[in-house]
Amino acid sequence: MKSQRDMEGEWMMNRNKATLQRIALQHFGLDQVVLTEDYQANAFKKELEYLNSYNVDRLLAGFRETRGLKPKAAKYPGWEETEIRGHTLGHYLSACAQAYSATKDPVMLKRLTYMANELSECQFESGYLSAFPEALIDNIEQKQPAWVPWYTMHKIIAGLISVYQATHSKVVFDTVVKLGDWVASRTSRWSDELQATVLAVEYGGMNDCLYELYKISGDSKHLEAAHKFDELPLFEATRQGKDVLRGKHANTTIPKFLGALNRFLVLGENERFYLEAAINFWDMVVNHHSYMTGGNSESEHFGEPKSLDQRRTDITCETCNSYNMLKLTRELFKLTGDRKYADFYETTYMNAILSSQNPETGMTMYFQPMATGYFKIYSSPFEHFWCCTGTGMESFTKLGDSIYFHKANELYINQYVSSTLDWSEQNVRLALSSGIPDSDCVTLQLETEDRQPRELKLHLRIPYWVRGEIEAHLNGEPLPLEVKDHYIVIDRKWNHGDMLALKLPMKVFYSGLPDNRYAVGFQYGPVVLSATLGTEDMIQASTGIMVSVPTRRMLVKDFIIPQGLSPQQWLDDIEQHLMKEDGKLVFRLRNTDEDERLVFTPHYKQHQERYGIYWNIVEADSEELKRHLALGRMERLVKEATIDSVQVGNDQYELQHEIQGQETFSGAWDGQNGRLAHPGGWFSYKLNIDPESENVLQVMYFCINYDRVMNIYADGVLLVREQSSWEWKRDFITKHYLIPAEIVKGKSQVEFRFAPEDKLSGIYGMLRTMRPVSHPIFSFPQ
Incomplete structure (x- = not known):
């Protein structure tokens, strides 16, 4: 029986819903819109084929194992054999629910019903339901390393809600409500300090999915639990117009604002603070942190506002970010009717989302490099199970949801x-x-x-x-x-x-970057153009946990020199300098040193070659060209010298390097990710070394942490006792330490342990093992 409080809350929610229906735009059901455009229709078809090719018992294996039941099949490999196992099933539930909503396919309904019954059987009496043990949740609260258990829980809850919305299954309703009760019970015990500890680790859209759960349950416990995942200092900063995104993990941050917006949608005008925070956040991301494809982030993180050219690398524009930004954009458009949201949706839909799927295989990609000379890499069907594999399933089963x-x-x-x-x-x-x-x-x-x-x-x-x-x-x-x-x-x-x-007439136009107006990309109508650069040496490397990234070991010319014109003169008349072939979406340069080599076509259709979206437009023998070439040489030197590296404070990359620790936590400070430990605490990583060479350890410190001592051990041997200066200044400093030959002899890997002495201390940025480099910028010991 519902309490008086729950009945009052349900009445308030229904009133707010009725008000929003009067003032806001409504979307259409997925079954009301059918795509007839060949490219999108094929993308949807490929995704359905992929969903139907899954053995769901393999996705469910971890859930049965956690409950103490015998799995009916072996777990899938990749991320599904790590601490994040179960996240794929969450995405899969959402994608299958969307596919069923669009097609009403009885076979898909049967699949959903089977998974619902299995998950119900796997649920503990407490309500807990996951493919990993509850001990990982404990680890977060106890400041022990763990790979984002609340992030995975969000995917599971969101998937169950999607299935309920598509099928109205009582089994699913009971399961997700009981799971929400477990979350509410757990979060109700959090102190303010413990809440801050938990929210410092990626938790996905836990607030968002709990507000969605409250919409269907009307249970005030679920509303209170959602509030526990609202990060009020972050929301207050953005509401005030302060861009505090530098150094924040993008795909951690965007879902937080989906939750903030959902709080407004659930509770109405009294919570307008959260709507304003979401609107300002959207403006910051789109106007200060996004590329012309609509994608954002480098190495999964936001950088300095408007600092985009210097952050163009092989790991820009995580596709999950685009997926989540489109979810936020869609809801803001429905509330405001503002064209800017529709414009951004179209740009990102076409140039980031459609671009992320291989039309021949249906597989999707993790990163979309903005640096010229790299190439797209797609997941394999049943090996990787990246986060972007999961959001890809969802994106390509709802392609028609924001046309009308x-x-x-x-x-x-x-x-x-x-x-x-x-x-x-x-x-x-x-x-x-x-x-x-x-x-x-x-x-x-x-x-x-x-x-x-x-x-x-x-x-x-x-x-x-x-x-x-x-x-x-x-x-x-x-x-x-x-x-x-x-x-x-x-x-x-x-x-x-x-x-x-x-x-609707179209012409070629260009877009520059805020930190380099002559680093430009070209566009025709809604499509971003890229030039193909061949298939030479398309070797893949790895980053994070089993994530594949492209390499660029050869020299790639990424600049264009106008002939007889200044860069600005050439750009001012771009329609005459990037000419469209009659009847084709093929564009050729005029009056440049690259007229015979570079051919531009729609980027979303480019899947097989190296490419360039952004190009530096420079004058021959100019200082800009000299600086550009020097930066390119330095970047190449660092890459060639690096033996191994770990992004400090980024859970996925730290786990790949077997992080261990006590009394340690991660976060972002002044735009750099870091990991700190309390006195008596420590953390460690294993990094590869080269036993045939001299080896150097590169470590970054934050100078604001003055008068601190960090002891660094290499396989248990004290490598250095680094004492920071008494001088207080807000800056980062990088130091290099020669690793003694007797430590690396006969080894391919060394464990580096960081232990502060008497004050909180840590390291930041990229931790590297390197070969010594001869360059004035580097001060490697000889």
Whole structure:
């Protein structure tokens, strides 16, 4: 029986829901939109084939094992054999639920029902349900290293909620409510100090999924549990317009604001603080931290605001970030109707999400390098199970979810993607046929179920990329345009069979980066262009835990020199200097030193070669060109000298290097990730070394931690006692220590242990083992 508090809360939630339905735009069900554009239709088909190829007993094996039941099949390998096991099943549940919602396939429903019954059997009496033991949750609270157990719990809860929303299964409802009760019981015991300890480790969208759970349960316990995962200092900073994102893990941070927005959606105007925080966060990410594809982050982290050119590497733009930014963007658009959200959604959908799937295999990718000369790497079907494999499953089973929105008799058309819409609420069916980006023509045909006229108000987005005069014809006759808030508004009585034709002209344009206006990328309409650079030496390396990344061991020319023109003059007339071939989305340079080599095409269709999106436009013999070449040489020296490295404070990369420790914690300070230990505590990593060479350990410290002593041991031998200066200054310093030959002799790996003496101390950035480098910037001991 519900308590008075729960009944009051449910009444309040329903009232807020009714209010939002009156003022906000609504999305359509996945079964109401069918993609007819070949590329997207193939992407959806490939994802369905992939989902159906899974042996779900292998995904469930860890859950049965944790409950003490005999697994029915062996666990999948990769991440599914690590502490993060179970995260894939969470994504898989969400993806299958979306696939079922779109297709109503009885085979998919049978699969969902089977998994629901299995998970119910695997649930503990306490409500706990996971593929890993609850001891990992204990480790977080006790400041012991553990790989993001709350992140994985978010995926499981979110997956169960998705299945319930798609099937209304009582088994799923009971399971997820009971799991929510366990979370509520656990979090209710947190002190403020313990809460801060837990929230310092990646926890995904735990607040977001618990607000979703409260929507279906109405149980105040779940609401209170959601509040426990709200990071109020972060929300307050962004609400005040302070960009505090530097050094923060991007895919940890974005879901926090999804939760903040969901708090507003659940509780209404009294919680407007959270809406304002989410809006400001979105503006910061999009305007100060994103590339022209819509992607963000380098090495999974945000950098200094507007510092993008210097952070272009082989591990930029994690695809999970794009997935989560689109979720946030969609909800903000529904609340505001602001075109800027629709513009960003289209850009990221096409150039980050569609770009992330191999159209031949259906596999998706982790990083999308923004540095010129790298290539795309896709997951394998049943080996890796990266986080981006999971979000990829979800992205490609909901490709049509943000093309159309509605409110009463008003329809918003946000994306010009060939598709059909069953607007059952108005007994209307629409067929949208789009030539974009191959042509500038879009047609929309409307049919009414009873063949009777309908009073409808259509809002057709005017994209930011339109260059020239828009033309519209209704049934072949010119139609005067009414424009409001960057939408063409057509409010009329529509007849069965009406045909609307639009012309949305496109031209080539360029975008620079805020920290280097001459590092530019090119775009035509909504598509980012890239130039292919061949298939030479496409060797993969690894980073993190079983994550594959591309290498670039050869010299890649990533600059273009205009002939007879300054860079600005060349860019000012870009339409004459990057020419489109007739009838093709192929673009060739004019008046540069690369006219005969570089050919640009839509980046989302580029899957097999090295590529370049951004290019430095420089004058011959200029100081800019000299600096650019010098930076390139230095980067190459560091890469060539590095034997092994670990991103300090990044759980995945630390686990790959077998982190151990006591009284230790990680975080971000002044834009650098770090790991610290209390006096009496310590932490250690295992790094590869080269027994045939001199070896150097590179360590970064934060000078603000003055008058501290850090003892560094190499396989138990004291390597150095590093005492920081008494001088207080807010800066990072990198030091290099020669590792004695007797320590490395006959070994391929050394354990480095960091133990502060009498004050809290730590290290930051990238910890490396290197061969000595002869370069004035480096002070390697000889």
